[in-house]
Amino acid sequence: MSAARSGPLAVLIGPMAAGKSTIGRHLAELLGVPFHDLDDLVVTAAGRSIPEIFADGGEVAFRRLEEQTLREALAHGSGVLSLGGGAPMTTGVQPLLRTAPVVLLEIDRATAARRIGSGEGRPMLDGEDPLERWTRLTAQRSSTYRALARWQIDASTESVPGLARRIARLLSSDIDTPTSGKDRP
Numbered sequence: 001m002s003a004a005r006s007g008p009l010a011v012l013i014g015p016m017a018a019g020k021s022t023i024g025r026h027l028a029e030l031l032g033v034p035f036h037d038l039d040d041l042v043v044t045a046a047g048r049s050i051p052e053i054f055a056d057g058g059e060v061a062f063r064r065l066e067e068q069t070l071r072e073a074l075a076h077g078s079g080v081l082s083l084g085g086g087a088p089m090t091t092g093v094q095p096l097l098r099t100a101p102v103v104l105l106e107i108d109r110a111t112a113a114r115r116i117g118s119g120e121g122r123p124m125l126d127g128e129d130p131l132e133r134w135t136r137l138t139a140q141r142s143s144t145y146r147a148l149a150r151w152q153i154d155a156s157t158e159s160v161p162g163l164a165r166r167i168a169r170l171l172s173s174d175i176d177t178p179t180s181g182k183d184r185p
């Protein structure tokens with residue numbers, strides 16, 4: 001693989017429960033590179049769980065910490081980095097992602113329904129109808145996700161190993177031919 005690009009080889013984004021963490025870990029294993037999950041990095045930095053961070057300082061405190069942690073991970077990290085669902089929506093984050101190898105994982109509502117359950121552990125889904133909240137948030141975020149993504153993948157039906165292999169192929173074609181891939185908006 002080329003050593004020309006610094007920072008992560010792949011940055012996975014997408015709605016909650018799309019498989020960013022699971023597929024990201026698998027992809028990193030496949031490529032033999034480190035894996036980092038932004039939510040885990042934030043929890044380690046804060047010394048508190050995500051629900052605790054939200055309970056103490058609200059979404060504003062979480063987003064501030066998330067942006068700061070992401071800046072460090074993009075500047076000093078390597079391998080595969082999976083983001084939380086809301087990270088790309090922070091204004092200060094978007095310019096950082098424009099030059100990164102961003103892979104968007106998308107799922108449909110039926111797949112989300114099977115995966116999110118009661119929404120426990122996901123403060124953005126707190127309330128009476130977590131699936132309705134997931135649907136609304138995903139609709140609000142989709143155009144930003146797509147504008148930032150170099151590749152867009154339907155992650156609803158294929159297996160985790162199959163998706164990891166597909167992403168690995170996309171990355172290697174991009175590394176071999178750096179000018180290929182989706183044009184940026």
Ligand SMILES: Nc1ncnc2c1ncn2[C@@H]1O[C@H](COP(=O)(O)OP(=O)(O)OP(=O)(O)O)[C@@H](O)[C@H]1O
Pocket residue numbers: 014015016017018019020021022023039082083084085115122155156157158159160163
């Ligand atoms: N392709 C897949 N096939 C079957 N199950 C999957 C697939 N991808 C993910 N899952 C399952 O869906 C659930 C959510 O996956 P995961 O936690 O990786 O999503 P995420 O995008 O990281 O979510 P979050 O935004 O909450 O961090 C997990 O239980 C995972 O095992």
Ligand SMILES: O=C(O)C1=C[C@@H](O)[C@@H](O)[C@H](O)C1
Pocket residue numbers: 015016039050083084085086087121122123124
């Ligand atoms: O979609 C979101 O806004 C979030 C997704 C999770 O991964 C966590 O980053 C947090 O619960 C917020």
Ligand SMILES: [Mg+2]
Pocket residue numbers: 020021022037039082083084
């Ligand atoms: Mg995750």
